[in-house]
Amino acid sequence: MVAIELNTGARPAAGQRIDISSLSHQFELEGDPLPVLNDVDFSIEPGSFVALLGPSGCGKSTLLRLLAGLDHPTQGELRVDGLPVGNPDPSRILVFQDPTLFPWRTVWDNVALGLEAQGILRKSRSRVDEAIRLVGLGGFDKAYPHQLSGGMAQRVALARALVNDPRLLLLDEPLGKLDSLTRLTMQTELVNLWQRARLTAVLVTHDVEEAVFLAQRVVIFGPRPARIIADLTVDLPYPRHRGDSRLTELRREALSHLGLASTW
Amino acid sequence: MSLVDPALSKNADAVFQDVPVKSRPVVWGLGLAAAAAWIAAAAVIELWPETIPQPYGRELAVISLVIALALILVAVTGRLLGAIATTVRYYGAWAIAAALGLVIWEVVTAKTGLLPVPFFSSPQSILEVFLDDWIRLGTSVSYSVVLLAKGYFFGALTGFIIGVTIGWSQAASYWVHPVLRIIGPLPATAWLPLAFFIFPTSGSASVFLIALATAFPVTILTWSGIASVNRDYYDIARTLGAKPAFLILKVAIPAALPHVFVGLFMGLGTSFAVLVVAEMLGVKAGLGWYLQWAQGWAAYNNMYAALLVMALMCSTLITVLFRVRDWTLSWQKGLVRW
Numbered sequence: 001m002v003a004i005e006l007n008t009g010a011r012p013a014a015g016q017r018i019d020i021s022s023l024s025h026q027f028e029l030e031g032d033p034l035p036v037l038n039d040v041d042f043s044i045e046p047g048s049f050v051a052l053l054g055p056s057g058c059g060k061s062t063l064l065r066l067l068a069g070l071d072h073p074t075q076g077e078l079r080v081d082g083l084p085v086g087n088p089d090p091s092r093i094l095v096f097q098d099p100t101l102f103p104w105r106t107v108w109d110n111v112a113l114g115l116e117a118q119g120i121l122r123k124s125r126s127r128v129d130e131a132i133r134l135v136g137l138g139g140f141d142k143a144y145p146h147q148l149s150g151g152m153a154q155r156v157a158l159a160r161a162l163v164n165d166p167r168l169l170l171l172d173e174p175l176g177k178l179d180s181l182t183r184l185t186m187q188t189e190l191v192n193l194w195q196r197a198r199l200t201a202v203l204v205t206h207d208v209e210e211a212v213f214l215a216q217r218v219v220i221f222g223p224r225p226a227r228i229i230a231d232l233t234v235d236l237p238y239p240r241h242r243g244d245s246r247l248t249e250l251r252r253e254a255l256s257h258l259g260l261a262s263t264w
Numbered sequence: 265m266s267l268v269d270p271a272l273s274k275n276a277d278a279v280f281q282d283v284p285v286k287s288r289p290v291v292w293g294l295g296l297a298a299a300a301a302w303i304a305a306a307a308v309i310e311l312w313p314e315t316i317p318q319p320y321g322r323e324l325a326v327i328s329l330v331i332a333l334a335l336i337l338v339a340v341t342g343r344l345l346g347a348i349a350t351t352v353r354y355y356g357a358w359a360i361a362a363a364l365g366l367v368i369w370e371v372v373t374a375k376t377g378l379l380p381v382p383f384f385s386s387p388q389s390i391l392e393v394f395l396d397d398w399i400r401l402g403t404s405v406s407y408s409v410v411l412l413a414k415g416y417f418f419g420a421l422t423g424f425i426i427g428v429t430i431g432w433s434q435a436a437s438y439w440v441h442p443v444l445r446i447i448g449p450l451p452a453t454a455w456l457p458l459a460f461f462i463f464p465t466s467g468s469a470s471v472f473l474i475a476l477a478t479a480f481p482v483t484i485l486t487w488s489g490i491a492s493v494n495r496d497y498y499d500i501a502r503t504l505g506a507k508p509a510f511l512i513l514k515v516a517i518p519a520a521l522p523h524v525f526v527g528l529f530m531g532l533g534t535s536f537a538v539l540v541v542a543e544m545l546g547v548k549a550g551l552g553w554y555l556q557w558a559q560g561w562a563a564y565n566n567m568y569a570a571l572l573v574m575a576l577m578c579s580t581l582i583t584v585l586f587r588v589r590d591w592t593l594s595w596q597k598g599l600v601r602w
Contacts, residue, residue, distance in 0.1 A: 068503050090505035100496045104518045104595045114504035116514070144595050153310060 013098075015047035015200030016081050016091070016168040018067065023076035025062055028223075036062045040076070040223035049194055049201045051211035053254060054221030061206040063226075064170045067202065068094040080168065090114055092168040093161040097176045099153035101145040107132065107156050108141040114164040131163035134193070151182035158190075162197060169194070171203040175210065187214055191238055208258075212250045213240060220257045230257040294356040295339030301363035302332035308367050308375075309388075315377040320388040320395065327391075328366070331345035380544060385565045393569035400554070401573055407549035408577065411467065412539050415474025419535065420528060423479035427486025427527075431520070432512060437487075445482065452477035452538045456545060466546035470539070477538040482524070489523025490516050522596065525589045532585055536578050551577070 006117035024095050025037040044050050052060045065071045066078055069088040078085040092112075101110045111125065112128045115121040121128075132138060135155040145153055154174060161169060171190070175183045191214055194201045211218045212234055220230040232254060236246055252264050282421075306328035309321055338345060338352045344353075351360075366387060372378040374386035394401070432438040452473045463469035493516055501515050543552025551574045558566035590597075 065499075070499050070502065088502045088505070090503070092503070094499070094503045096496060096500070098496070100500055101499065102515070103520070104521070104593075106595075113501065117501060117504050117506035117510050144597075155378070160500075160504070 004256060007102050014167055014198045017046045018044040018168070018200065018202075019077075019079040019082070020063075021077050021079075023063075023066070023073055023078060024225075025066065025073045025075070025182075027060070027069075035225035037073075038227045040227060042219060042228060042231070045202060046081075046200055047198055048166045048217060049191075049203070049204045049215045050203055051215035052221065053205060053208065053211045053218050053258075054226060055223050055258065056206050056223050058221050059226035060221055061172050064094060064202065064204055065171050067168070068092055068170055070094070077088065090118060090164045091166055092170065093166040094170040094172060095157055095161050095162060095174045097173040099145070099150075099157040101148075101153055101156055101160075103145050104209070105145075106141065106149070107137060107143050107145075110156055111159045111163050113160055118164075127163050127165075131159040134162065134196075135159045135189070149182075151178050151186060154178060154186065155189075158193065162193065165197075169186075169197075169199050169201045169202065173205055173215060174203075176207075183210075188239070190214060191240075195238065208254045209242075209247075209253050212247050213242060218250070218254060230254070292339040292342075292353060292356070294360075295335050295353065297463060298356055298359035298363065299332040299335040299339065301360045302328050302335065305363045305367050305370075306332065312371075312375050314372075314374045316374075316381065316387050318374055318386060320390075320392045321374070323395070324388045324391055328363075331359075331363075382562065382564055385568045389565045390569050390572070393565050396406040397414055397566065397569075403571065404549065404551045404554040404570070405573060405577060407547075408539060408543065408551045408574075411470055411543075411547065411550060413470045415539070416478050416532065416535050418471065419475030419478025420482050420531060422475065423482025423527065423531065424486050424524065426479070427483045427524070428490055428512065428517065428520075430483075431487045431490025432516065439506075444480075448480045448484070452480075452534070453541050456541065460546050466542075466548070469543035470547050473542055474535045474538050477534040477588070479535065482527040483531035484525025485523045485530070486520060489520030489527075506599060522593060525585075525593065528585060528589075529582070532582060537544055540574075 017117060020042055023037055023040040024035065026033045026035040028034070029257070035110075040063070052063065054060050062071070066073050067080070067085060069085050069092065079182065085092075102113070108128060109116075111131055112121055115124050115127065129141075132141060135158050137152060137155055137159065140148070140152070145156070157174070172234055174190075175186050178186060187210060190201075190203075203211070203214060212232075216234055218230075219228055220232070220233040221227065222229045232249075232250060234247075234250060236244065240247065252261070255261060255264060282444070306325040309328065310325040314321065315316075335352070338349050341349065343349055370387055373381075373384055374388060426440065455473060455476065459469040459473050460466055463472060497515050497519060498511055501511055502536045506515070539550070540555075542553040543550035544556045547553060551570055554570045555567055555574075558570060
């Protein structure tokens with residue numbers, strides 16, 4: 001769908017560096033504290049693609065919300081490019097599991113949302129067109145969200161994120177609700193988009209295959225309150241092939257960390 | 265990326281071409297039947313002598329004949345008249361029923377006097393009011409519309425602003441909610457004596473009452489609309505760099521608009537009731553006043569005519585609001601069916 005166009009060479013990696021140190025977080029649930037993250041420590045290199053893998057409800061999504069600045073941690077520190085994470089900022093964009101497009105806006109207006117909110121839309125209308133083309137939705141500018149399929153809507157959500165030139169893309173199971181064929185196509189497109197934009201990508205998923213196929217590194221979390229139980233490096237070049245025996249091996253390793261070795 | 269298989273769409277074109285487009289217009293049988301019914305109605309009105317002679321019987325017969333001619337025109341021209349023809353054809357059965365209804369009404373009033381005269385009007389006596397008293401009726405309509413427009417505008421605006429404020433701000437909600445809970449359900453007409461006493465003119469008192477009646481439903485529905493906006497919309501907008509003003513104007517309000525329109529419809533309904541009561545009791549103009557005046561003179565024909573005009577006015581205003589809704593919420597097309 002999207003042609004691979006690697007900017008090898010001159011331009012340095014545009015992604016942000018992330019440092020997380022002794023991070024803990026808890027929710028108040030009817031007065032009782034519910035710990036969701038327990039003493040999490042790790043760093044992400046600029047421009048890398050990292051998958052956070054773990055059982056559902058373990059607190060991975062909370063970690064993304066903290067990185068986006070939508071919530072603030074109870075304890076510990078989050079640094080992006082050396083600076084503490086404050087309020088949300090368009091350089092760090094979160095893509096949700098649901099596309100959550102604004103139903104009263106056309107595709108074009110949905111993608112333009114960030115530029116409009118920052119008051120720079122007038123000068124950068126061409127960026128909107130470009131982002132829509134990039135995700136393969138040229139010609140759908142005037143369509144309304146209810147006229148789109150699930151895959152198309154999620155592409156619009158990606159374009160809405162990418163148009164802001166983010167340096168950190170936080171993906172919260174963005175392909176979780178798509179049918180399996182669309183999902184495979186979109187996985188390849190995600191890798192292409194990441195390579196093209198040279199940003200840091202953090203993907204939360206509970207799909208082991210997706211994690212090892214997409215990411216350079218897979219951080220595995222245990223059940224709630226989440227802490228890191230393994231950190232795998234996927235030392236394979238892109239484009240990858242699903243049938244690669246190394247991927248199969250990594251999948252088995254990841255599953256064994258998650259206590260599912262017996263299902264292999 | 266085309267959504268339609270080109271081969272399929274070509275086939276579809278072929279199918280449409282099979283339909284004989286240029287053949288002569290197909291005569292609409294139901295339309296001719298309806299025309300016959302209206303000619304029959306004209307004949308009954310003109311030829312059957314009245315028990316008590318009434319003016320304007322001839323005019324009523326002529327109007328019936330004009331309707332019959334229009335139906336014949338639509339029936340023989342096929343689709344040449346476009347959208348008008350389509351609408352008229354849709355209401356073909358209604359046209360027959362209306363002719364039948366007119367004949368029955370005519371017979372039980374003017375022709376046989378089955379229904380006693382001062383309390384039940386014949387069709388031509390209502391026509392008489394329209395033809396002889398249209399100036400006073402028209403003036404009354406314009407007074408009513410102006411009064412309603414003022415009250416409705418201020419009420420809708422106030423309700424919208426209060427609704428957005430308490431939907432958005434916890435503090436505003438804390439203070440306004442109990443007041444709204446207690447004062448809101450009170451029918452606006454209950455304020456009538458007080459309003460006429462406090463306000464300098466009955467006109468301004470009526471504007472206030474209509475605004476009050478409109479504001480309550482608009483406030484409640486706007487508030488619930490703002491409060492039920494998907495929280496993720498705000499998170500999305502915030503990560504994209506939105507400031508609070510953007511969140512209110514470009515996220516909360518557009519998301520709440522479908523609710524707001526429900527409130528506007530409810531407000532329009534209650535504002536009609538308050539308008540008529542206010543005109544009957546205080547304001548010396550408008551359709552409510554006309555009704556009251558007609559009753560004072562026992563002019564029942566005028567009352568029926570005024571009721572008819574009032575029905576037309578209210579349904580027209582509701583239609584206008586529907587049009588505004590459809591235009592504002594055009595993105596809902598295909599999502600909502602009311």
